[in-house]
Amino acid sequence: MSDQHLNDELRQRLQNWPVLFQKYAQASTKKAILQMISTFLPYLGLWVLMYWSTFYSWWITLGLAAINAFFLVRIFIIQHDCGHRSFLQNQTANKIIGWICSFFSTIPYSYWAGVHNFHHGHSGQLEVETRDIGDLMVMTVKEFREATPLQRLGYRIYRMPIVTFVIAPVIYLGLYNRIPLVNLSGWKKIHTQLHLNNLALVALYLLLGWLLGWQRFLFIQLSIVFLFGIIAMWFFYVQHQHEGAYKEWKDKWEYVLSAVKGSTYYKLPRIMQWLTGNIGFHHIHHLNSKIPNYNLEKCATDNAFLDKYITTVTFWESLKYMHNKLWCEEKKRMITFIEYYHREYVRGLQMERA
Incomplete structure (x- = not known):
């Protein structure tokens, strides 16, 4: 089945997507509280354990940091949902919890939420003016x-793993989350925050x-935050830099295709x-x-028909994404530098023959 046919079919099946997914967009106070308990308590417990471990072995402390970095990911996911105003029904509570989370993640709540x-x-x-806001820089061929x-x-260095x-x-x-590099209309209050x-x-x-x-404090905290940053960057990369990603100019861009094919x-x-x-x-x-x-997960399970249109990838499969470097508008996919230089060589031969 051609990509065009799949895209047409997807448009048809998701023409009422706001209604289709509305029932899943209902915040649950019980689930939210349980998630906070199962996230903050282990994080704080491991942090205390890391502190005591520094009196015995800094290597043990680093090992615990690798585990605690994932609990910091969970804290950041809570902050992330608060920024989308989806974690709790009460928006004041979302803001308060989001701000508290930001002191753990070091990522400013209001500013990052606006960018995201x-x-x-x-x-x-x-x-170009919107491509890199909240996303990794990608050059076209x-x-x-x-x-x-x-x-x-410079770009090749930037794209080195x-x-x-x-x-x-x-x-x-x-740096990027410490100074207001993104300045959109009406953002004076966000910059103040x-x-x-x-x-x-x-x-x-x-x-x-x-x-x-x-x-002890800086070693513990910075090691957790450092590992958290690596995990977060890797996830964001895998979620948007896959070979069959979706990238279009604004006049041809479609929200549904961007969401399903681009993620x-x-x-x-x-x-x-x-x-x-x-x-x-x-x-x-x-x-x-x-x-x-x-x-x-419940939404994905109930709407398994989307599996036909999405890119499903496991951890081991995702490692090859590190080689995706450039967006090819002709092929509508990410390509490697090796592919680029091979194609440029062939292109040069064809031009010489012409």
Whole structure:
């Protein structure tokens, strides 16, 4: 079946998607409270255990940090849902919980929520002014071909795994979420909230460093946040950088196709799905961001017809996505640098013969 036929079929089946998914977009106070208990208590318990482990072995502390980083992912998923106003029905409670979560994740609540919601409304659009807001930078084949040698080198360095998944998360958490680089219309209040969040986070770190000792506090906290950043960046990459992703110019862009084709279903073992707050059901999340994370699996199970149109990927299969570097508008897919240079070589031969 051709891609065009599948797209037409998907449009038809999801023409009433707001109604189809409405019942799953109902927040549950009970589920939300249970999720907070099963997330914050283990995180805090492991944090205390990490503190005591520093008196015996820093390596044990790092091992515990690798586990606790996933509980920080769960905390961030709660913050993420609060930013979508989906975690609880009460919006004041969502804001309070979201702000509390931000002190754990170090990601400012209001500012990040604004950027992320913009991403949901523009995911997959190729316009330069919107492409990178809330998303990873991706160049098209045409842009890479027309770039200067220095620009190409910079992009190739940026897309190196060690940079994308290790260095970039540090810059993202330490710089991009600390200063108001995104400035959309009416964002003055959001920028003010960002500065307040920065001041409150610094005050909290100063207090905890003074109480617990700077060396131990910073080693524990920064190791958790560092590993959390790597996990978060990897998930976001896998969910939007797959080979058959969806990217179009605004005049041809379609929300439904962007949600379903532009997002993967990251099929993980049950424990990993739980630790990552069901965010692997990313196609469902992009179709309706008002569905809280604890309802995503139910929605996906009840609407299994979507499996025909989505990209389902396991962890081992997702590792090959690291090689996806450029968006090919001609083939409508992500390609590797090797593919690009091979095609450019063939293209050059054809031009010589012409």
